[in-house]
Amino acid sequence: MQNASVLNKSSIADFVRQTLQHCSEANASDIHFEPTFDELKIRYRKYGIFYNLPSMPITLSNRILAHIKSIANLNVAECNKPQDGRISLEINDKLLNFRVSTIPAKFSETLVLRILNSKSLNLNFNQLGMEPMLTENIRKLAKRPHGMVIVTGPTGSGKTTTLYSLLQDIYTPTKKYLTVEDPVEYIIPGISQISVNHAIGLSFSKVLRAFLRHDPDVIMVGEIRDLETAQIAIQAGLTGHLVFTTLHTSNATSAIIRLIDLGLTPSLLASSIQGILAQRLIRKFCNICQGKTCSACNHTGFLGRTGIFEFMPITSALRQLISQNASLYTLQTQAQSEGMTTLEEAGIDFVNKGQTSLEEIKCVLDQ
Numbered sequence: 001m002q003n004a005s006v007l008n009k010s011s012i013a014d015f016v017r018q019t020l021q022h023c024s025e026a027n028a029s030d031i032h033f034e035p036t037f038d039e040l041k042i043r044y045r046k047y048g049i050f051y052n053l054p055s056m057p058i059t060l061s062n063r064i065l066a067h068i069k070s071i072a073n074l075n076v077a078e079c080n081k082p083q084d085g086r087i088s089l090e091i092n093d094k095l096l097n098f099r100v101s102t103i104p105a106k107f108s109e110t111l112v113l114r115i116l117n118s119k120s121l122n123l124n125f126n127q128l129g130m131e132p133m134l135t136e137n138i139r140k141l142a143k144r145p146h147g148m149v150i151v152t153g154p155t156g157s158g159k160t161t162t163l164y165s166l167l168q169d170i171y172t173p174t175k176k177y178l179t180v181e182d183p184v185e186y187i188i189p190g191i192s193q194i195s196v197n198h199a200i201g202l203s204f205s206k207v208l209r210a211f212l213r214h215d216p217d218v219i220m221v222g223e224i225r226d227l228e229t230a231q232i233a234i235q236a237g238l239t240g241h242l243v244f245t246t247l248h249t250s251n252a253t254s255a256i257i258r259l260i261d262l263g264l265t266p267s268l269l270a271s272s273i274q275g276i277l278a279q280r281l282i283r284k285f286c287n288i289c290q291g292k293t294c295s296a297c298n299h300t301g302f303l304g305r306t307g308i309f310e311f312m313p314i315t316s317a318l319r320q321l322i323s324q325n326a327s328l329y330t331l332q333t334q335a336q337s338e339g340m341t342t343l344e345e346a347g348i349d350f351v352n353k354g355q356t357s358l359e360e361i362k363c364v365l366d367q
Helices: 009-025 058-071 118-122 132-142 159-170 204-211 227-238 252-262 266-272 316-323 328-337 343-352 358-365
Strands: 030-035 039-046 049-057 083-091 094-105 108-116 147-152 177-181 192-195 218-221 242-247 273-285 302-313
Touching (some): 009 030, 009 058, 009 083, 058 083, 058 094, 058 108, 147 227, 159 218, 204 218, 204 227, 242 252, 252 273, 252 328, 266 316, 273 343, 273 358
Parallel strands (some): 147 273, 177 192, 218 242
Antiparallel strands (some): 039 049, 083 094, 273 302
16 A cells, blocks of 8 residues: 555545555455544454554545545535445456445545445355354245345344345245345345435335335345335235345344334234344454464454354244234243343353353443
8 A cells, every 4th residue: 555645646546446455355344534633544444343544644635535436426526415326446357346425524524435345245154153053944934935034233243244145045046036225235146136215215115115016026125214114024024025124123022122113013013024133243263363462363362253143933922922012021031931042142152162252242242
């Protein structure tokens, strides 16, 4: 990377290109460009942890941000409203894709680039970190002809990776698959994918309603955010479609409460839902230094991440409780009595196996 104390007009593009290449090769998930009073901070997130790159003089900030917005096909002159775009760059015969988001801030705009690494699409469903029995149970659930399957967790918990891997795992050319996402992050061959566009009124609910007229077998809804989307998804699950979707809740049981709080009728929810998978991503001890420090793990003691999971299949007993609008505690107690392993228990199991630290589990579960 250039240490660009002075960058001329032509080298701004080179600097941005080198920065994006460096962060991609470092296996970063996001790159943040953050102007402050006297400098442009540049840092990237890897396995949930931020790492700083050399800051740039504030005098170059606007030119660097403008170039990124330009190659992302954004309005360079618009600095007071959020914008979203996409960048595709071919570097060393490798295509790199980035999702770009801008927001106005105190000192100019802040830009975040999400690195969309197509390598993750090659993940085998067995490589997500699940125990073999859980993998098999999820796979069986995902091959049912109808109903709704929910993956839940906070932002950055790996929900998208799980859904994409699951779709790839069950894909067959004899069925029709449709997805609606915000936005489409990865292209899956053989599957029709649509991005929502709020600027023209193309919302999750509007696309989902149109989907039902296209005779799909499997539908993926990137996220349920409102009652209308939830109602259509539930109805789709009840009328012969298999629906995958995500929610932002802390655990599997809370997803039930969240959907009822949105306004769903408990009896309809109980009839449609097939199972809920809650998940988090935890850092694993470095396999080179065994959790101490070395250059391979940037002296953090951790290298790579894996998932911890909480799976709640909806049994007849749980369906009855859901239809009765039972409390969170009652649902949780019933699920655990039927053998559900909680996120906390899954995390402690990794600690006991010597694969991560108790502090890492506590930090992740506090999200």
